[in-house]
Amino acid sequence: MPRFAANLSFLFADRALPDRIDAARAAGFDAVEMLFPYEHAPETLAEWLKAADLELVLFNMRPGDWAAGERGLASFPHRSEEFRASVEEALRYAQRLGTRRLHALAGLAQPDDARAASAYRDALAFACDRAGPMGVDVLIEPINGRDMPGYHLASFERAAEIIAALGRPNLKLQFDVYHRQILRGDVIRGLEELMPLIGHVQVASVPGRNEPGTGELDDFAVFAALDRLGYAGFVGCEYRPLGRTEDGLGWMDRAAPLSRT
Numbered sequence: 472m473p474r475f476a477a478n479l480s481f482l483f484a485d486r487a488l489p490d491r492i493d494a495a496r497a498a499g500f501d502a503v504e505m506l507f508p509y510e511h512a513p514e515t516l517a518e519w520l521k522a523a524d525l526e527l528v529l530f531n532m533r534p535g536d537w538a539a540g541e542r543g544l545a546s547f548p549h550r551s552e553e554f555r556a557s558v559e560e561a562l563r564y565a566q567r568l569g570t571r572r573l574h575a576l577a578g579l580a581q582p583d584d585a586r587a588a589s590a591y592r593d594a595l596a597f598a599c600d601r602a603g604p605m606g607v608d609v610l611i612e613p614i615n616g617r618d619m620p621g622y623h624l625a626s627f628e629r630a631a632e633i634i635a636a637l638g639r640p641n642l643k644l645q646f647d648v649y650h651r652q653i654l655r656g657d658v659i660r661g662l663e664e665l666m667p668l669i670g671h672v673q674v675a676s677v678p679g680r681n682e683p684g685t686g687e688l689d690d691f692a693v694f695a696a697l698d699r700l701g702y703a704g705f706v707g708c709e710y711r712p713l714g715r716t717e718d719g720l721g722w723m724d725r726a727a728p729l730s731r732t
């Protein structure tokens with residue numbers, strides 16, 4: 472079964488970050504991911520993670536003003552300096568924390584806006600060229616318009632086209648099963664077709680975005696497909712627990728009965 476990473480922006484969210492880290496380890500995770508690490512110095516985060524023997528496998532570059540509704544910078548031609556600074560900052564964190572995957576949020580711009588599309592490609596090329604020599608992948612994630620109305624990258628086909636067009640080996644697809652099911656369905660066929668492009672997978676039930684196994688999809692069949700396809704990366708648990716996180720982790724025993732100690 473795949474290796475699961477607890478998303479610390481979603482799971483154990485009723486406590487402070489150091490306690491979330493400890494809770495993830497106590498729950499049997501070896502790896503974690505988060506949306507944004509920037510409230511804490513990378514040295515502090517590194518200490519907390521080391522003490523819990525956890526790997527931070529993914530986080531996002533700064534998205535602009537998240538609280539004000541911004542959802543990324545990469546598709547705004549007039550904010551390319553800010554985007555580039557966010558790449559450098561994320562790489563500093565990644566180097567200190569040993570993180571090999573960074574998600575670049577596209578921002579809220581119409582998918583058919585040609586200037587936004589061109590800025591997005593330029594931004595991704597810059598990020599990949601900076602990250603490549605450091606052994607870091609840059610990820611792009613199609614996000615459904617119900618959760619994020621107006622998001623620039625809302626199509627798996629378009630993500631695949633961008634990855635092909637840019638020709639950067641470290642530009643990869645973040646395949647979030649939840650967004651895929653809402654945007655497109657056909658999840659297992661999507662994994663089969665897109666596997667060579669996939670750098671990270673995330674999971675949550677549909678439509679509630681809760682624990683795997685609580686929605687319309689057979690998430691366990693999806694995990695089995697990842698195994699069958701030889702997926703060697705992580706599956707981020709990016710879901711909103713229905714109750715206390717610990718009380719809802721029974722799905723992990725069903726998914727990977729031998730992996731929790």
Ligand SMILES: O=C(O)C(=O)[C@@H](O)CO
Nearest residue numbers: 506531574612614647709
């Ligand atoms: O919303 C998601 O899905 C994510 O993976 C986030 O990183 C986007 O902010």
Ligand SMILES: [Mg+2]
Nearest residue numbers: 612647673709
């Ligand atoms: Mg996601």
